[in-house]
Amino acid sequence: MEQRTDIASLGEFALIDHLTQEAEIKNASTVLSIGDDAAVIDHFGKQTVVSTDLLIEGIHFDLMYTPLKHLGYKAVSVNVSDIYAMHANPTQITVSIAVSNRFSVEALEELYAGIHAACEQYHVDLVGGDTCSSPKGLVISITAIGEVATDKFVCRSGAQVNDLICVSGDLGAAYLGLQLLEREKKIFLENPAVQPDLEARDYIVKRLLKPEARKDIIEWLDEQAIQPTSMIDVSDGLSSELLHLCKDSQVGCVVYEEKIPIHSETKEVSFDLGIDSTTCALSGGEDYELLFTISQAEYDKMPMQEKISIIGYITEADKGCFLETKQGNRHPLIAQGWKSF
Amino acid sequence: MEQRTDIASLGEFALIDHLTQEAEIKNASTVLSIGDDAAVIDHFGKQTVVSTDLLIEGIHFDLMYTPLKHLGYKAVSVNVSDIYAMHANPTQITVSIAVSNRFSVEALEELYAGIHAACEQYHVDLVGGDTCSSPKGLVISITAIGEVATDKFVCRSGAQVNDLICVSGDLGAAYLGLQLLEREKKIFLENPAVQPDLEARDYIVKRLLKPEARKDIIEWLDEQAIQPTSMIDVSDGLSSELLHLCKDSQVGCVVYEEKIPIHSETKEVSFDLGIDSTTCALSGGEDYELLFTISQAEYDKMPMQEKISIIGYITEADKGCFLETKQGNRHPLIAQGWKSF
Numbered sequence: 001m002e003q004r005t006d007i008a009s010l011g012e013f014a015l016i017d018h019l020t021q022e023a024e025i026k027n028a029s030t031v032l033s034i035g036d037d038a039a040v041i042d043h044f045g046k047q048t049v050v051s052t053d054l055l056i057e058g059i060h061f062d063l064m065y066t067p068l069k070h071l072g073y074k075a076v077s078v079n080v081s082d083i084y085a086m087h088a089n090p091t092q093i094t095v096s097i098a099v100s101n102r103f104s105v106e107a108l109e110e111l112y113a114g115i116h117a118a119c120e121q122y123h124v125d126l127v128g129g130d131t132c133s134s135p136k137g138l139v140i141s142i143t144a145i146g147e148v149a150t151d152k153f154v155c156r157s158g159a160q161v162n163d164l165i166c167v168s169g170d171l172g173a174a175y176l177g178l179q180l181l182e183r184e185k186k187i188f189l190e191n192p193a194v195q196p197d198l199e200a201r202d203y204i205v206k207r208l209l210k211p212e213a214r215k216d217i218i219e220w221l222d223e224q225a226i227q228p229t230s231m232i233d234v235s236d237g238l239s240s241e242l243l244h245l246c247k248d249s250q251v252g253c254v255v256y257e258e259k260i261p262i263h264s265e266t267k268e269v270s271f272d273l274g275i276d277s278t279t280c281a282l283s284g285g286e287d288y289e290l291l292f293t294i295s296q297a298e299y300d301k302m303p304m305q306e307k308i309s310i311i312g313y314i315t316e317a318d319k320g321c322f323l324e325t326k327q328g329n330r331h332p333l334i335a336q337g338w339k340s341f
Numbered sequence: 342m343e344q345r346t347d348i349a350s351l352g353e354f355a356l357i358d359h360l361t362q363e364a365e366i367k368n369a370s371t372v373l374s375i376g377d378d379a380a381v382i383d384h385f386g387k388q389t390v391v392s393t394d395l396l397i398e399g400i401h402f403d404l405m406y407t408p409l410k411h412l413g414y415k416a417v418s419v420n421v422s423d424i425y426a427m428h429a430n431p432t433q434i435t436v437s438i439a440v441s442n443r444f445s446v447e448a449l450e451e452l453y454a455g456i457h458a459a460c461e462q463y464h465v466d467l468v469g470g471d472t473c474s475s476p477k478g479l480v481i482s483i484t485a486i487g488e489v490a491t492d493k494f495v496c497r498s499g500a501q502v503n504d505l506i507c508v509s510g511d512l513g514a515a516y517l518g519l520q521l522l523e524r525e526k527k528i529f530l531e532n533p534a535v536q537p538d539l540e541a542r543d544y545i546v547k548r549l550l551k552p553e554a555r556k557d558i559i560e561w562l563d564e565q566a567i568q569p570t571s572m573i574d575v576s577d578g579l580s581s582e583l584l585h586l587c588k589d590s591q592v593g594c595v596v597y598e599e600k601i602p603i604h605s606e607t608k609e610v611s612f613d614l615g616i617d618s619t620t621c622a623l624s625g626g627e628d629y630e631l632l633f634t635i636s637q638a639e640y641d642k643m644p645m646q647e648k649i650s651i652i653g654y655i656t657e658a659d660k661g662c663f664l665e666t667k668q669g670n671r672h673p674l675i676a677q678g679w680k681s682f
Binding site for chain 1: 433437470474477482
């Protein structure tokens with residue numbers, strides 16, 4: 001009998017590694033290939049950075065509570081976030097969509113209104129794409145291209161022992177926004193007469209539906225002349241991203257629970273829903289904040305401000321990756337990001 | 342009541358135009374944007390070309406008769422064909438796939454074996470991508486990046502009056518390959534005991550399942566120092582592509598039926614199936630040959646060979662676009678390419 005390995009038994013990251021291990025580099029212009037947020041291509045003076053994402057209805061978004069304009073905006077944000085995570089500036093995107101006949105032209109106009117708004121926001125040009133029909137559901141594929149001064153791109157693999165671990169903004173809100181919308185969807189499906197109760201939950205809902213890529217952080221780092229030693233964007237939850245950074249940099253880390261930035265609304269809703277807010281930050285995902293490391297020498301340049309939090313430090317690999325709780329206990333970090341399979 | 346325009350009422354090309362008309366160019370590096378086979382990005386000495394395609398199971402391919410390895414190969418061929426159609430060389434691709442749990446790891450290995458084989462063939466690096474689950478069916482999104490000497494890229498819009506119209510290889514075979522496989526599928530579904538009858542039909546079946554992008558034609562043009570005035574790849578049928586070229590170049594054309602290159606096997610099978618072989622060439626699609634125009638001054642450089650056929654010439658726009666039949670009658674060319682909606 002033919003061998004059959006279940007995809008679920010590998011997991012997404014192992015699957016990509018597995019499927020792409022053969023990919024041998026043929027062009028001198030390919031500076032960095034698979035395995036980071038984006039690839040890097042050399043172009044005589046500047047380097048080009050490429051990143052791509054595929055968004056599938058029913059997997060990545062639910063049109064029952066996702067306005068199409070927000071979806072278009074988010075699809076671009078998520079992609080340019082990967083470009084920023086390379087310390088690069090996005091310059092162009094391509095957008096391909098597959099739609100079934102249940103979508104009207106007006107619906108697609110809404111989607112593209114969001115895409116165009118994001119192009120304005122991130123100063124990128126929509127330069128191409130493909131549109132075709134789908135037997136079922138909406139598929140969005142976006143490729144973002146960016147540029148960076150030669151060898152100034154920042155990989156996941158550059159973290160050094162004693163580096164400080166920094167994260168922008170706050171974490172865990174998008175995950176709670178999703179829980180809230182899923183709850184309201186369930187209530188609505190049981191009784192369509194009940195109106196959604198999202199009052200005073202603007203922040204977490206917006207964090208899920210209309211995330212912003214942190215262009216401002218990259219600009220700020222440039223102004224301060226801070227070159228991070230490693231960087232990644234937080235799409236699968238802090239734990240998962242920290243483990244990626246540490247694995248690729250061959251280091252360990254300690255992160256302090258009390259230093260993890262969590263918005264007051266996130267704390268309130270997590271309390272209401274009976275979910276630990278630290279767990280939301282560690283495993284929730286979809287925050288699209290930037291997680292990066294800097295050498296201790298840069299410490300004085302870091303402001304004590306809301307925009308960036310220093311949450312821990314890098315250790316030797318053999319020390320492992322730990323969370324130090326508010327009570328002073330150390331727990332190993334475990335990747336519990338959203339599973340695609 | 343809210344307005345609802347059916348997508349089918351616009352058609353694919355009008356839909357893309359409609360959705361992307363707002364896309365204003367923001368970056369000086371964006372040399373050419375939406376509306377050609379690929380975008381062109383300036384990178385200090387060379388220009389970068391980008392093209393992207395989305396392939397959806399049940400729309401673009403049928404896994405009942407498409408081996409996954411062939412599908413992977415074809416997905417890459419189709420994309421790099423767009424890069425060649427810009428007179429550029431592909432250098433990198435990204436590949437994103439969404440798969441449902443019915444696919445095993447071994448099945449994906451087959452798909453990637455085809456992708457890797459095509460990367461070898463076209464000398465491109467697989468530099469990134471995304472893998473996620475799909476509620477139903479396989480989705481493949483490929484973006485190809487290529488490079489071209491500054492301002493040597495060839496658009497659809499450069500054809501001049503009196504230019505010669507050339508096409509590589511032969512046309513109409515892939516369409517007949519599809520008809521044959523669809524016929525065998527129908528027979529198989531009615532009676533699984535019947536074995537497929539594809540004997541001596543290798544050529545047309547291969548043209549459908551494993552098309553080659555015409556890298557050799559671009560190399561040959563370079564060797565001969567021939568700079569086409571306009572170029573497009575034949576994905577939707579000769580008529581549709583000729584009309585694209587003429588519209589974008591604001592010219593008309595005359596094409597001679599007897600000059601359209603059609604393979605002997607294509608002629609045989611079209612006769613067997615009772616389909617006119619010229620119709621297959623004009624409206625069939627998926628040939629992935631290169632259709633281009635050259636100035637008459639280049640005529641002497643063109644060899645009388647199978648690789649490239651001169652099929653007609655460019656006229657003033659007000660003369661329209663015509664096919665001159667073997668009987669000497671002129672019929673207006675009509676786009677009847679495969680409709681996505």
